[in-house]
Amino acid sequence: MMGFQLLRGLAFGLGSFLGATIVVSSLVYVLSFIDFLPVIGDWARQISTMIQTN
Known part of the structure; x- marks a missing residue:
């Protein structure tokens, strides 16, 4: 029973x-893809490039 709960x-x-x-x-x-909000777009682009390089 405990093994099932663990799994x-x-x-x-x-x-x-x-x-x-x-x-x-x-x-x-x-x-x-959001370019009309520069802060969010740049932040998301940085995260996207970090994900793609890793």
Whole structure:
């Protein structure tokens, strides 16, 4: 029973991490195209280039 709960917790943690990664990277990708807000556009572009280089 405890082994099942451990595996369930690990699966939940991994799923949460992967889901958050996909959401954040998609948000940064969309924000990198915003040019009418220079601060957000530059910030998103910097994050986008950091992600692409790593």
